[in-house]
Amino acid sequence: MVFDIWKQIKAKSFAPIYLLYGTEPYLINETKQLLINNVLSEEEGDFNLSSYDLEETSIDTALEDAETFPFMGERRLIFLHNPIFLTSEKSKAKQEHNLAKLEAYINEPASYSVVVFSSSAEKLDDRKKITKQLKKTAAVLEAKKLNEGELKAWIRERAALNGVQIDEPAVELILTLAGANLFILTNEIDKLALYASETKRIDEQMAEKMVSRSLEQNIFSLVDKIVHRKIEDALRIYYDLLKQNEEPIKILSVITGQFRLIYQVKELARRGYGQQQIAGYLKIHPFRVKLAAGQAQLFGDEELASIISLLADSDYQMKTGGMNKTMLIEMFLFRLQSQALRKNL
Structure with a gap:
């Protein structure tokens, strides 16, 4: 749906009203920027682009702007942020909103204005008449996290x-x-x-x-090498991270977080949770759960507990200055190698 809307905008086929809502800011921000770039020329933006926070400004004021003919251009572009009246949240607005006037505008929008409602709310209140009417009339983009x-x-x-x-x-x-x-x-x-x-x-x-590797993705690769007992490869990645001036304490923190995630996913799966349920429970992306679930199959419970204990010990020594920080992660990797060798004997 999002690409359909974007293609229409790029083709200069504009809806009179847009409704953008959801928790994925990229989709909302990109849609706003596309509208700015395509509805108005650079010169027109100075005169015909408006933005209102509906917690600070009444809808009446914003609609008066929408009903005003554009100056030195063909269209006006008006962004209306924080339309709390579309949600079930309690409004903190400093102004009362004349929703009857908004209903009338939705039924007969100005042909020369593009009005964009933008909300970061995960859901809108479909029980409300104004929400139903807007969803039925506007071009709607639900900016949700993608699976x-x-x-x-x-x-x-x-x-x-x-x-x-x-x-x-x-x-x-x-x-x-x-x-x-x-x-x-x-x-x-x-x-x-x-x-x-x-x-x-x-x-x-x-x-x-x-493709650039973030610290987290580099450490995912490092953990993946650890999981598959490729300690030499893990050390090579670790040394590359050090060359990039990444702090050992930060690297250790992300490694610990990944192994903790593997443990949590393994335990929740044992309790009968599906991957989507686990993602919701841990408040992380389902793709991370899928990757951790695959890694969890390669560890027994005792082995995972032992690794987490080694990481906790390394963290304690790193924070108390017991050993050289760089060497502590090396020691952790060597201990894992020894653990794997004993397991295979």
């Missing part, structure tokens, strides 16, 4: 918008390396599309070469 399938579709669509094709293994690798943050994913795909401007195709090798 794994939607993230893959996002990568494909973003590549297509850039005029390139992307191989499925490259989609998988980009998601693993860049994570689920849409700001980061978009930057990486746009960068790859520019790199692939001649071939018009992004393959796995190109993604491996070009």
